[in-house]
Amino acid sequence: MYDLIVIGGGPAGMAAALEAEKNGVASILILERAEFLGGILRQCIHTGFGMHYFREELTGPEYADRFVVPVEQNPRIEVKLGAMALELRPGGETHTVIAVSKSDGLLELRAKAVVLAMGCRERPRGALNIAGTRPAGIISAGAAQKYVNMDGFLPGNEVVILGSGDIGLIMARRMTFEGAHVKMVCELMPYSSGLTRNIVQCLDDFGIPLKLSCTVVAVHGKERLEGVTIAGVDERLKPIPGTEEEVPCDLLLLSVGLIPENELTRGAGVPIDPATGGAIVNQNRETALPGIFSCGNVLHVHDLVDYVTLESQLAGAGAAEYIRRKNAGETVRAPEYVPTKAGEGVRYVVPQQAEKNEAAGVKLYFRVGGVHKNAVVRLYANGKELARKKRPRLAPGEMEHIEIAPRQLAELPEGAELTVEILE
Amino acid sequence: MTKEIICVACPVGCGMQAEYAEGGSIISLTGNSCNRGLAYAQAELTNPTRMFHSTMRVEGGPLVSVKSAAPVPKARLMDCARATFAVRVRGPVAIGDTLLPNVCGTGVDLIATDRTI
């Protein structure tokens, strides 16, 4: 029996475990299905991590190591590597996690609280609709990142990348360094979802063209990919006849978005927000099931790991407080919640609800649906404005936040909803 | 002479217009939101630099990720990439170890960003 089980040993799981320990939790178990801690960061060898949190520009492995070392040295945190959680069975007093590990076989583990930190995975090709054969040489950009950076294997020489998310852009430069010829990056939308600095440093620096409003409509080759057909798309994202062009290549990288890995969460009956693909949580990142928390990419897809760390610390501290109350035998009153809502121009808001008497105030994280220049972010409830801020640029690829002060939150009338909206 | 430059010093990515003299010194700059933009634009016009990151092979073992200890001239990035291929380093490696000193004569060292133990 543990106080806390953390599922996933990436940056989210490690930060949650460390924060819970700092707040007094005595026995913590991290389950990680890989043979190492650090999650996806271990394959992200470029710099650009930690600017907010450490005020330093670190690579992924360096950022991960700042958490791996304290986790490994902490006697109150146990780590099981090569251990995959299969099922979460929520209970009133304790929760049960079923896991399988190479060394221990099938495990039935119990804890007072559970933090879900399983990260996300890439949208597979099946989720896309590309006509043609099914030859080898079509892989996700993240898989290519793993092959090149961890296994030392170059999966192709003539490369087309579909999707201009940051992983695709980073891989365009990485494959170029490894001697491959990256012919182009095609993006369905009229704008890139990647950071501008990545377009400059990863494409422009190497003369790799970015084709906007363009997609792959067919793939060619029997055993091995021999080429793709690209075409321009109209405003409704439909291919425009007559714009097709054949591009010979032996590798197509897909960088078409990430989905939170929530099979386990769903199986446990945790309610999911369709807008984020992650659990519905409160300001402590506690789900609708008491004692079950969620943080990092499994909750909503983050572009900056710094925010993953901050969010996971909230979950870790929240879990510690939950365990403290359980141990003290305190009965917990059902808290009074204010729901948050995505208004005009906003795709989603996390957390989905905030406790009215949260003494620290609440930061609402959100993503916009399109690109805005010189816009205003406004937070209001029941027609009354609570906060606003000017932003020179808003883009779907970049997470934003706006804060509500504790007094404002406490004074909200019954039935109020906190809405975030964008004004042009 | 004028040039459009996108600042990459921070994620805002300001679009800037620089007017500059022979040799690259800036006469006027518009579009930047802060002074780091000016420093970046000046460097872009005289000696553009970038961080370099790659992997190196450890003898008889896995790969280890590396970065340049400081930015290298942008024009030398591909040379640095080719140089890292040829080298086999001896393990074990710790974060911060110098694995390739003075890469391609740039005066910048390549250092490990991960460890093998």
Ligand SMILES: Cc1cc2nc3c(=O)[nH]c(=O)nc-3n(C[C@H](O)[C@H](O)[C@H](O)COP(=O)(O)OP(=O)(O)OC[C@H]3O[C@@H](n4cnc5c(N)ncnc54)[C@H](O)[C@@H]3O)c2cc1C
């Ligand atoms: C392919 C890819 C590339 C990325 N590249 C960049 C980048 O270049 N720059 C950037 O800023 N951000 C990047 N990100 C995002 C950034 O890395 C994330 O913000 C951060 O790593 C998320 O941390 P996490 O702990 O939530 O998830 P992860 O790092 O994904 O960690 C989740 C961990 O949970 C484990 N796990 C999952 N399911 C189970 C289970 N059932 N049982 C046990 N363990 C389990 C996984 O093995 C993994 O170690 C990338 C994300 C992905 C998916």
Ligand code: SF4
């Ligand atoms: S000019 Fe300043 S604000 Fe604009 S991108 Fe550069 S560093 Fe950022």
